[in-house]
Amino acid sequence: MALDMMSNCMSVLEKQKLFPGNWELKEVTCNGQAVKISWVPKAWGWVVHLNQIEPRADIALDGNSATLIIAIAPMAPGQEDTLLTERERVFDMRATAQRLGLKLAITHSTPPPAPVLPGQTPATPVEKPRWKAFQWKLEELSLPLAAISELEDIGMRIQQINAVWQAGKFIWTIEGVQYVQS
Numbered sequence: 001m002a003l004d005m006m007s008n009c010m011s012v013l014e015k016q017k018l019f020p021g022n023w024e025l026k027e028v029t030c031n032g033q034a035v036k037i038s039w040v041p042k043a044w045g046w047v048v049h050l051n052q053i054e055p056r057a058d059i060a061l062d063g064n065s066a067t068l069i070i071a072i073a074p075m076a077p078g079q080e081d082t083l084l085t086e087r088e089r090v091f092d093m094r095a096t097a098q099r100l101g102l103k104l105a106i107t108h109s110t111p112p113p114a115p116v117l118p119g120q121t122p123a124t125p126v127e128k129p130r131w132k133a134f135q136w137k138l139e140e141l142s143l144p145l146a147a148i149s150e151l152e153d154i155g156m157r158i159q160q161i162n163a164v165w166q167a168g169k170f171i172w173t174i175e176g177v178q179y180v181q182s
Helices: 002-014 047-053 086-100 144-151
Strands: 023-030 034-041 066-071 103-108 131-141 156-166 169-181
Touching (some): 002 023, 002 034, 002 156, 034 047, 086 103, 086 169, 131 144, 144 156, 144 169
Antiparallel strands (some): 023 034, 023 156, 034 066, 156 169
8 A cells, every 4th residue: 555655665664763963865766675875075074974884885886976775675465446437546546646735647558459440359358457557646745655445545655755965854755556347
């Protein structure tokens, strides 16, 4: 579930030293399997400073960036959900986003089957899937956990969480897929 993944990523972040010495936090990314933290040195940021605070960080050959990748414990397998219709789910997501002032983008991701061209024989009939999916993206978030807890519903999954450190705060982007009835 989307909220479970978001919570797992946030719990890893809460345990990390995000501001090591004279290094500036650049970006945090979570894909459900690992959290990646990236830093760049400040004017007097030496590799020794970073290494003393976070010895697990991999420092680039040129010394101008560093990353730390932390594995996340595997999530419990999903359950069989009774999916909403696309119309119901898109309406609910749009209404929630408008009520909360969230920047939400929705795009279709389930491609239609390839047409049979003249002279071709139709492929073996394939059972029609019981679901279809669309991509969604939330941008410029300040409170990502609150946004996901309000938007989450049956069939919603997060694919990637990204946070950029700007002007003393995180600016979050969350991308995922929403499964709906076919």
